[in-house]
Amino acid sequence: GSVVLCRAATTGAAPVKIAFVASPVQVAETARLALVDRYGDCPLDHAEVIVALGGDGFMLQTLHDTQALAAPVYGMNRGTIGFLMNSYGEADLVDRLMAAEEAQINPLEMRATMADGSTATALAINEVSLLRAGPQAAKLQITVDGRLRMPELVCDGALVATPAGSTAYNYSAHGPILPIGSDVLALTAMSAFRPRRWRGALLPKKAVVRFDVLGAEKRPVMADSDGNSVRDVVSVEIRSEPAIAHRILFDPGHGLEERLIREQFA
Numbered sequence: 001g002s003v004v005l006c007r008a009a010t011t012g013a014a015p016v017k018i019a020f021v022a023s024p025v026q027v028a029e030t031a032r033l034a035l036v037d038r039y040g041d042c043p044l045d046h047a048e049v050i051v052a053l054g055g056d057g058f059m060l061q062t063l064h065d066t067q068a069l070a071a072p073v074y075g076m077n078r079g080t081i082g083f084l085m086n087s088y089g090e091a092d093l094v095d096r097l098m099a100a101e102e103a104q105i106n107p108l109e110m111r112a113t114m115a116d117g118s119t120a121t122a123l124a125i126n127e128v129s130l131l132r133a134g135p136q137a138a139k140l141q142i143t144v145d146g147r148l149r150m151p152e153l154v155c156d157g158a159l160v161a162t163p164a165g166s167t168a169y170n171y172s173a174h175g176p177i178l179p180i181g182s183d184v185l186a187l188t189a190m191s192a193f194r195p196r197r198w199r200g201a202l203l204p205k206k207a208v209v210r211f212d213v214l215g216a217e218k219r220p221v222m223a224d225s226d227g228n229s230v231r232d233v234v235s236v237e238i239r240s241e242p243a244i245a246h247r248i249l250f251d252p253g254h255g256l257e258e259r260l261i262r263e264q265f266a
Helices: 026-039 056-065 092-099 255-264
Strands: 018-022 051-055 072-077 099-105 108-114 121-125 129-130 138-146 146-155 157-161 182-188 201-204 209-213 221-224 229-230 233-240 246-250
Touching: 018 026, 018 108, 026 051, 051 056, 051 092, 051 246, 056 072, 056 246, 072 099, 099 255, 108 221, 121 221, 121 229, 129 233, 138 157, 146 157, 146 182, 221 233, 246 255
Parallel strands: 018 051, 051 072, 072 246
Antiparallel strands: 099 246, 108 121, 108 233, 129 157, 129 221, 138 146, 138 209, 157 182, 182 201, 209 233, 221 229
Protein backbone atom coordinates (compact mmCIF):
# COMPACT_ATOMS: atom_id res chain seq x y z
CA GLY A 1 0.00 0.00 0.00
CA SER A 2 2.89 2.40 -0.65
CA VAL A 3 2.02 5.79 -2.11
CA VAL A 4 3.57 6.57 -5.50
CA LEU A 5 4.25 10.24 -6.11
CA CYS A 6 3.77 10.95 -9.77
CA ARG A 7 3.46 14.49 -11.11
CA ALA A 8 1.35 14.66 -14.24
CA ALA A 9 2.69 16.91 -16.98
CA THR A 10 0.46 19.81 -17.95
CA THR A 11 0.93 22.65 -20.43
CA GLY A 12 -2.59 23.86 -20.99
CA ALA A 13 -3.56 20.44 -22.30
CA ALA A 14 -4.97 17.61 -20.19
CA PRO A 15 -2.52 16.26 -17.60
CA VAL A 16 -0.51 13.24 -18.75
CA LYS A 17 1.50 10.87 -16.54
CA ILE A 18 4.76 10.30 -18.42
CA ALA A 19 7.63 7.91 -17.73
CA PHE A 20 10.92 8.86 -19.39
CA VAL A 21 13.52 6.23 -20.31
CA ALA A 22 16.83 6.85 -22.07
CA SER A 23 19.54 4.81 -23.74
CA PRO A 24 22.89 4.74 -21.89
CA VAL A 25 24.53 7.48 -23.97
CA GLN A 26 25.22 11.01 -22.81
CA VAL A 27 23.01 12.83 -25.33
CA ALA A 28 19.99 10.66 -24.41
CA GLU A 29 20.51 10.91 -20.65
CA THR A 30 20.95 14.70 -20.88
CA ALA A 31 17.66 14.91 -22.78
CA ARG A 32 15.93 12.74 -20.17
CA LEU A 33 17.04 14.99 -17.31
CA ALA A 34 15.85 18.11 -19.15
CA LEU A 35 12.45 16.58 -19.89
CA VAL A 36 11.98 15.23 -16.37
CA ASP A 37 12.77 18.67 -14.99
CA ARG A 38 10.12 20.16 -17.25
CA TYR A 39 7.37 17.52 -17.22
CA GLY A 40 7.93 15.39 -14.13
CA ASP A 41 8.47 11.63 -14.18
CA CYS A 42 6.36 8.63 -13.25
CA PRO A 43 7.24 4.99 -12.52
CA LEU A 44 6.73 2.87 -15.64
CA ASP A 45 3.82 0.94 -14.14
CA HIS A 46 1.94 4.16 -13.25
CA ALA A 47 2.54 5.99 -16.53
CA GLU A 48 -0.08 6.71 -19.18
CA VAL A 49 2.61 7.05 -21.82
CA ILE A 50 6.29 6.05 -21.98
CA VAL A 51 8.72 8.39 -23.74
CA ALA A 52 11.84 6.58 -25.00
CA LEU A 53 14.94 8.65 -25.80
CA GLY A 54 17.52 6.99 -28.04
CA GLY A 55 17.69 5.27 -31.40
CA ASP A 56 15.79 2.41 -33.03
CA GLY A 57 17.69 -0.25 -31.07
CA PHE A 58 16.70 1.35 -27.78
CA MET A 59 13.10 1.70 -29.00
CA LEU A 60 12.96 -2.04 -29.71
CA GLN A 61 14.44 -2.75 -26.27
CA THR A 62 11.88 -0.47 -24.60
CA LEU A 63 8.98 -2.14 -26.44
CA HIS A 64 10.22 -5.57 -25.33
CA ASP A 65 10.81 -4.41 -21.74
CA THR A 66 7.37 -2.81 -21.39
CA GLN A 67 5.22 -5.24 -23.37
CA ALA A 68 3.31 -6.25 -20.21
CA LEU A 69 2.30 -2.61 -19.56
CA ALA A 70 -0.73 -0.90 -21.07
CA ALA A 71 1.00 2.42 -21.81
CA PRO A 72 2.00 3.17 -25.42
CA VAL A 73 5.57 4.20 -26.25
CA TYR A 74 6.48 7.50 -27.92
CA GLY A 75 10.07 7.65 -29.10
CA MET A 76 12.19 10.76 -29.55
CA ASN A 77 15.36 10.40 -31.58
CA ARG A 78 18.61 10.74 -29.67
CA GLY A 79 20.32 8.04 -31.76
CA THR A 80 21.25 7.67 -35.42
CA ILE A 81 18.57 6.50 -37.88
CA GLY A 82 15.47 6.87 -35.71
CA PHE A 83 13.02 5.19 -38.11
CA LEU A 84 10.75 4.29 -35.18
CA MET A 85 11.31 7.64 -33.45
CA ASN A 86 9.83 11.13 -33.60
CA SER A 87 12.01 14.22 -33.88
CA TYR A 88 13.42 15.49 -30.59
CA GLY A 89 12.10 18.64 -29.01
CA GLU A 90 11.54 19.76 -25.42
CA ALA A 91 8.64 22.14 -26.09
CA ASP A 92 4.97 21.16 -26.52
CA LEU A 93 5.53 17.52 -25.57
CA VAL A 94 2.12 17.09 -23.95
CA ASP A 95 0.38 18.55 -27.02
CA ARG A 96 2.38 16.22 -29.27
CA LEU A 97 1.44 13.21 -27.15
CA MET A 98 -2.26 14.14 -27.21
CA ALA A 99 -2.20 14.52 -31.01
CA ALA A 100 -0.08 11.43 -31.73
CA GLU A 101 -1.25 8.61 -34.01
CA GLU A 102 -0.99 5.05 -32.74
CA ALA A 103 0.31 2.03 -34.63
CA GLN A 104 -0.07 -1.46 -33.21
CA ILE A 105 2.36 -4.18 -34.21
CA ASN A 106 2.54 -7.86 -33.29
CA PRO A 107 5.97 -9.42 -32.75
CA LEU A 108 7.29 -12.68 -34.17
CA GLU A 109 8.01 -15.62 -31.90
CA MET A 110 11.17 -17.62 -32.58
CA ARG A 111 11.55 -21.19 -31.31
CA ALA A 112 15.05 -22.47 -31.97
CA THR A 113 16.41 -25.98 -31.41
CA MET A 114 20.15 -26.33 -30.96
CA ALA A 115 22.49 -29.19 -31.88
CA ASP A 116 22.62 -30.37 -28.23
CA GLY A 117 18.83 -30.68 -28.14
CA SER A 118 18.21 -27.58 -26.04
CA THR A 119 15.63 -25.02 -27.14
CA ALA A 120 15.31 -21.25 -26.92
CA THR A 121 12.38 -18.92 -27.50
CA ALA A 122 12.46 -15.17 -28.10
CA LEU A 123 10.28 -12.41 -29.53
CA ALA A 124 11.21 -10.11 -32.41
CA ILE A 125 9.53 -6.85 -33.40
CA ASN A 126 11.68 -6.41 -36.53
CA GLU A 127 12.85 -9.79 -37.77
CA VAL A 128 14.13 -13.27 -36.99
CA SER A 129 17.24 -14.06 -39.01
CA LEU A 130 19.40 -17.12 -39.59
CA LEU A 131 23.03 -16.44 -40.44
CA ARG A 132 25.95 -18.63 -41.36
CA ALA A 133 28.39 -18.86 -38.43
CA GLY A 134 31.39 -20.24 -40.30
CA PRO A 135 33.36 -19.80 -43.53
CA GLN A 136 30.95 -21.87 -45.64
CA ALA A 137 27.51 -20.88 -46.87
CA ALA A 138 24.49 -22.11 -44.94
CA LYS A 139 22.19 -24.75 -46.39
CA LEU A 140 18.61 -24.24 -45.28
CA GLN A 141 15.41 -26.18 -45.93
CA ILE A 142 12.22 -24.10 -45.79
CA THR A 143 8.81 -25.42 -44.71
CA VAL A 144 5.69 -23.24 -44.55
CA ASP A 145 2.65 -24.45 -42.59
CA GLY A 146 4.02 -28.00 -42.59
CA ARG A 147 4.56 -28.09 -46.35
CA LEU A 148 8.09 -28.30 -47.76
CA ARG A 149 8.56 -25.27 -50.03
CA MET A 150 12.31 -25.22 -50.66
CA PRO A 151 14.40 -28.40 -50.26
CA GLU A 152 17.70 -26.50 -50.26
CA LEU A 153 18.61 -22.80 -50.11
CA VAL A 154 22.36 -22.15 -50.21
CA CYS A 155 22.94 -18.67 -48.80
CA ASP A 156 24.63 -16.47 -46.22
CA GLY A 157 21.33 -16.48 -44.33
CA ALA A 158 17.60 -15.88 -44.44
CA LEU A 159 15.11 -13.88 -42.41
CA VAL A 160 11.43 -13.41 -41.72
CA ALA A 161 10.45 -9.74 -41.20
CA THR A 162 7.34 -7.95 -39.95
CA PRO A 163 6.02 -4.83 -41.73
CA ALA A 164 7.57 -2.71 -38.95
CA GLY A 165 10.93 -4.39 -39.53
CA SER A 166 10.72 -4.50 -43.30
CA THR A 167 12.84 -1.35 -43.75
CA ALA A 168 15.63 -2.65 -41.50
CA TYR A 169 17.77 -5.73 -42.20
CA ASN A 170 15.16 -7.04 -44.65
CA TYR A 171 15.48 -3.95 -46.88
CA SER A 172 19.28 -4.13 -46.78
CA ALA A 173 18.97 -7.71 -48.06
CA HIS A 174 16.80 -6.40 -50.96
CA GLY A 175 13.56 -7.59 -49.39
CA PRO A 176 10.27 -5.73 -49.99
CA ILE A 177 8.94 -2.89 -47.84
CA LEU A 178 5.57 -3.93 -46.40
CA PRO A 179 2.75 -1.47 -45.58
CA ILE A 180 2.28 -1.35 -41.79
CA GLY A 181 -1.35 -2.50 -41.85
CA SER A 182 -0.70 -5.46 -44.12
CA ASP A 183 -1.17 -8.97 -42.71
CA VAL A 184 1.96 -10.10 -44.52
CA LEU A 185 5.45 -11.30 -43.58
CA ALA A 186 8.54 -11.09 -45.80
CA LEU A 187 10.80 -14.13 -46.18
CA THR A 188 14.09 -12.88 -47.62
CA ALA A 189 17.40 -14.57 -48.40
CA MET A 190 20.81 -12.97 -47.84
CA SER A 191 23.25 -13.55 -50.73
CA ALA A 192 21.39 -16.54 -52.15
CA PHE A 193 23.78 -18.79 -54.14
CA ARG A 194 21.29 -21.54 -55.09
CA PRO A 195 18.62 -20.88 -56.34
CA ARG A 196 20.73 -17.95 -57.55
CA ARG A 197 17.94 -15.57 -58.46
CA TRP A 198 15.45 -16.45 -55.75
CA ARG A 199 13.75 -13.24 -54.63
CA GLY A 200 12.19 -14.53 -51.43
CA ALA A 201 8.48 -14.78 -50.65
CA LEU A 202 5.55 -12.85 -49.21
CA LEU A 203 3.59 -14.95 -46.74
CA PRO A 204 0.31 -14.50 -44.85
CA LYS A 205 0.84 -13.17 -41.33
CA LYS A 206 -0.59 -16.38 -39.85
CA ALA A 207 1.95 -18.58 -41.68
CA VAL A 208 4.33 -20.73 -39.63
CA VAL A 209 7.81 -20.79 -41.18
CA ARG A 210 10.32 -23.49 -40.31
CA PHE A 211 13.99 -23.50 -41.28
CA ASP A 212 15.96 -26.75 -40.97
CA VAL A 213 19.74 -26.45 -41.15
CA LEU A 214 21.30 -29.04 -43.49
CA GLY A 215 24.81 -30.27 -42.64
CA ALA A 216 24.87 -28.19 -39.45
CA GLU A 217 28.16 -29.72 -38.19
CA LYS A 218 30.04 -28.60 -41.29
CA ARG A 219 27.99 -25.43 -41.92
CA PRO A 220 27.06 -23.96 -38.51
CA VAL A 221 24.21 -21.44 -38.32
CA MET A 222 23.16 -18.93 -35.68
CA ALA A 223 19.69 -17.44 -35.18
CA ASP A 224 18.99 -13.88 -34.11
CA SER A 225 15.79 -12.34 -32.77
CA ASP A 226 16.04 -8.52 -32.43
CA GLY A 227 19.63 -8.86 -31.22
CA ASN A 228 19.15 -12.00 -29.08
CA SER A 229 21.43 -14.59 -30.66
CA VAL A 230 21.65 -18.35 -30.26
CA ARG A 231 24.38 -20.45 -31.88
CA ASP A 232 24.50 -23.92 -33.42
CA VAL A 233 20.83 -24.09 -34.35
CA VAL A 234 19.50 -27.09 -36.25
CA SER A 235 15.93 -25.83 -36.70
CA VAL A 236 14.02 -22.59 -36.14
CA GLU A 237 10.26 -22.11 -36.19
CA ILE A 238 8.86 -18.58 -36.63
CA ARG A 239 5.27 -17.39 -36.22
CA SER A 240 3.46 -14.13 -35.52
CA GLU A 241 2.34 -13.67 -31.90
CA PRO A 242 -1.10 -11.95 -32.04
CA ALA A 243 -1.52 -12.11 -28.25
CA ILE A 244 1.09 -9.34 -27.89
CA ALA A 245 0.41 -5.91 -29.43
CA HIS A 246 3.05 -3.22 -29.12
CA ARG A 247 1.58 0.31 -29.20
CA ILE A 248 3.81 2.97 -30.80
CA LEU A 249 2.94 6.68 -31.05
CA PHE A 250 3.92 8.97 -33.93
CA ASP A 251 3.44 12.65 -34.66
CA PRO A 252 0.56 13.27 -37.13
CA GLY A 253 1.66 12.89 -40.74
CA HIS A 254 4.82 11.08 -39.67
CA GLY A 255 3.30 7.72 -38.77
CA LEU A 256 4.77 4.37 -39.64
CA GLU A 257 2.54 3.99 -42.70
CA GLU A 258 3.75 7.32 -44.15
CA ARG A 259 7.38 6.45 -43.33
CA LEU A 260 7.15 3.10 -45.10
CA ILE A 261 5.69 4.72 -48.23
CA ARG A 262 8.24 7.56 -48.15
CA GLU A 263 11.15 5.12 -47.81
CA GLN A 264 10.23 3.48 -51.12
CA PHE A 265 10.70 6.75 -52.99
CA ALA A 266 13.94 7.76 -51.29
